[in-house]
Amino acid sequence: MSAATAVLLTLVAIGAVIHEPVLIPPLAASAALVHAAPTLPLAQPRSVIVGHLLGAAMGYAALAVGGSNAWSAAVAAGLTLALTTFARTPHAAACATAVVIVLQTPTPARFVPLLFGSTVLLVLTGYAGSRIRRTSPRYPAYWW
Structure with a gap:
């Protein structure tokens, strides 16, 4: 699980440099899926990257329609x-x-590119980690 910790620390470091919170709780959950359960459909690149982007779209849509509330x-x-x-x-x-988008109301122009980049980084570290650890399952099981 050192690869998962390394990628999460990298997200923290990026956030510190640009003064933005890049590590959000959902990305920690994604890292856990990618690194601990790399063969599950939930952990595959399409699900990680597109899933978060769809979540962002729904978050901003709900925020626009109903405001920032539970x-x-x-x-x-x-x-x-x-x-x-x-x-x-x-x-x-x-x-x-x-949920994070609705409750924290981040600016889309900054948040969405950071979210996209973070998910790509998670996928790439999952790929690299599975190539380094010869006994672990190959990640991804499929790209698209």
Whole structure:
């Protein structure tokens, strides 16, 4: 699990340099899936990257319609679950991304690129980690 810790520390370091909170709880959950359960559909690159982006979209949509409150956050999470299931990109942590957006109201122009970059970094470290540890399952099981 040192690769998961390393990627999370990297996200913290990036955030410290740019003075933005890059490590959000949903990304820690994604790192756990990618590094501890790399063969699950929830951990595959499409689910990690697209799932979080769909969660962000639902979060900002719910925020625009209902404002920043727990009710809107719950709706955003439920809609994210439905949308990621429909899009065949299941990723539970993406539901939490939608909640974070509704409750924390980050600026989309800064948050979405950071979220995208963070998910790509998680996937790449999962790929590299599975190549370094010869006894671990290969990640990803499929790219798309």
